[in-house]
Amino acid sequence: MKQMIITGNNKLSGTINIGGAKNSVVALIPATILASGISKITNVPHISDCEALIDILKVLNCTAEFKDDTLTVDTTKLTNKLIDDYHSSRLRASYYFMGALLGREKYVEIYIPGGCNIGSRPIDIHLDGFKALGANITHEGNKYILSADKLIGTDIYLRIQSVGATINIMLASVLAEGTTVIHNAAKEAEIINIADFLNNMGAEISGAGTDEITIKGVEKLKAATIKVLPDRIEAGTYIILGALCGDKLCINDIIPKHLEALTNKLKEMGSDITINKDNIIISKVNNLKPINIKTLTYPGFPTDIGQPMSVLLTQCKGTSLFEETIWESRMGHVPSLNKMGANIKVNGMNAIIKGPTKLKGCEVIATDLRGGAALVLAGLTAEGTTTITDVEHILRGYEDIENKLTNVGAKIELKEI
Numbered sequence: 487m488k489q490m491i492i493t494g495n496n497k498l499s500g501t502i503n504i505g506g507a508k509n510s511v512v513a514l515i516p517a518t519i520l521a522s523g524i525s526k527i528t529n530v531p532h533i534s535d536c537e538a539l540i541d542i543l544k545v546l547n548c549t550a551e552f553k554d555d556t557l558t559v560d561t562t563k564l565t566n567k568l569i570d571d572y573h574s575s576r577l578r579a580s581y582y583f584m585g586a587l588l589g590r591e592k593y594v595e596i597y598i599p600g601g602c603n604i605g606s607r608p609i610d611i612h613l614d615g616f617k618a619l620g621a622n623i624t625h626e627g628n629k630y631i632l633s634a635d636k637l638i639g640t641d642i643y644l645r646i647q648s649v650g651a652t653i654n655i656m657l658a659s660v661l662a663e664g665t666t667v668i669h670n671a672a673k674e675a676e677i678i679n680i681a682d683f684l685n686n687m688g689a690e691i692s693g694a695g696t697d698e699i700t701i702k703g704v705e706k707l708k709a710a711t712i713k714v715l716p717d718r719i720e721a722g723t724y725i726i727l728g729a730l731c732g733d734k735l736c737i738n739d740i741i742p743k744h745l746e747a748l749t750n751k752l753k754e755m756g757s758d759i760t761i762n763k764d765n766i767i768i769s770k771v772n773n774l775k776p777i778n779i780k781t782l783t784y785p786g787f788p789t790d791i792g793q794p795m796s797v798l799l800t801q802c803k804g805t806s807l808f809e810e811t812i813w814e815s816r817m818g819h820v821p822s823l824n825k826m827g828a829n830i831k832v833n834g835m836n837a838i839i840k841g842p843t844k845l846k847g848c849e850v851i852a853t854d855l856r857g858g859a860a861l862v863l864a865g866l867t868a869e870g871t872t873t874i875t876d877v878e879h880i881l882r883g884y885e886d887i888e889n890k891l892t893n894v895g896a897k898i899e900l901k902e903i
Contacts, residue, residue, distance in 0.1 A: 487875070488881070488901065489900075489901050489903050491874075491898070491899045492866055492873075493871050495869050497731060498728070498733065500735065500894040502724050502738065502890050502894055503739050504739045504740050505720060506715070506717060508531060508535060508717055509790075510676035511535075512535055512539060513579065513676070513680050514680060514714065515527065515543070516586045519543070519548065519586050521688075521710070525559050525709040526557070526559075527557045527559070528557075528713045530714055531720075535883065538573070542569055542574075542583060546565060546567055547564055548563070568629075570597060571597040571598075577599070577882065579599070581609055581612060581650065581654065582654060582657060584612065585655065585656070585657030588634065588657075589657055592635070592637065597628050615654065619655075620635075620636060620662075621658075639703050640666060641667045642655060644671065644672075645670070646670075649677065652677055655668055656681065656691065659701045659703065660691070664702075665700060667698065668698070671697050673695055673697060674783075674784040677694050678715075679714065682694075683710060684707075686712060688706070689707060690702035690703075716740050718745055719790045721744075721766075722791040722794070723791065723794045723863070723884070726798050726863060727863050729757045729768055729798055730770060730798055730867045731770050731867055732769050734768075735767070735768055735894060738764065739764060739765070740764060747786055747788065749766070751787065754777050755775050756773070756774055757774065758770075758771045773803050776799070776803065776804035777806055780811060781811050789812040789816065792856070793816060793857045794856065794859050794860045797828075800845065806839045807836065809836050810837075819854075819861060822864075826846055826847070827844055827845045829843050844868075845868035847873075850864075851874070851875050852875070852876045852877055853879070858876070862887070866896055
């Protein structure tokens, strides 16, 4: 187990380079098994979720070599085996092996996937999509068994714009007979990245990035190469950090368009922000205006940035309303923020945040990935020392966070306990 020790209230300046997107790479890695051969994924972040997915590849008798930021996967000797509880429960994205194995092998045995405890995360939308394609699904305790003689393309209507279900149905349908159309599809940039990889492999996908995606099934896919797009959630977290304690802090290697929901809110607050072609420069200012935030599916304000943003709202002059609409348990970080001196009242999925409040360092617990990131920002803003335990949650999604922050002036240490 690791803990993070932060000495806060330091100005941060310099450059933070953003790595590849977690929410993209966790689907790209399972997608490699759709073709037999050697595929390469570049700009891969060094995060524990990638390690967990590589371990699943090894369970399936694939080989994977991770050097610098390039992951090379050889699926030539793939063997369709049970993905056991230990491997599937390490992360939510293990469910992408459902779609990929169903697409290639027409048979999957996998235990219920894991992930952060941020609310009810049923996969029935995924399963309904697989059923529509012709799959049979049974349960044996916590194990799913998916099978099909063949998959047939069809029209699939998602009741909500689920990123995971959209990607999983894409993975399952690229080798199906006929055409599949996903209606009310999620529009996140990561989905375009996945579709580009599949098209590089020989798939015929159009409409990715819109709410209607068309997949014309093909008989076979070939190994291919893809670059992971920049992580807009990592970038957004550090941009918020710059608004909290930056002195011309530069967030580099980004796609500004993917961050407009956040940067528009920062402008509304009165932040000192300069947006360039592939970077954003941001500095702390006093007397930030309070605002209201409502998380929405893309291109709305991202749920994954909501918890870090709540820290910035504690420093605004007045009352802000934060409304979460995606996950009902996104407020797990609030007791820790209040322990540090914040004034936040939670009512269900809403939070009323009054500021500005001075934050003081203390011992806190990371309850989930983005809530843990919020505590890092709070610790860097607070007076004194903050000790965060259960930081494994944070390391699932933030590459080399200790060194990236140390290099811009933060006093932060990761320690085994």
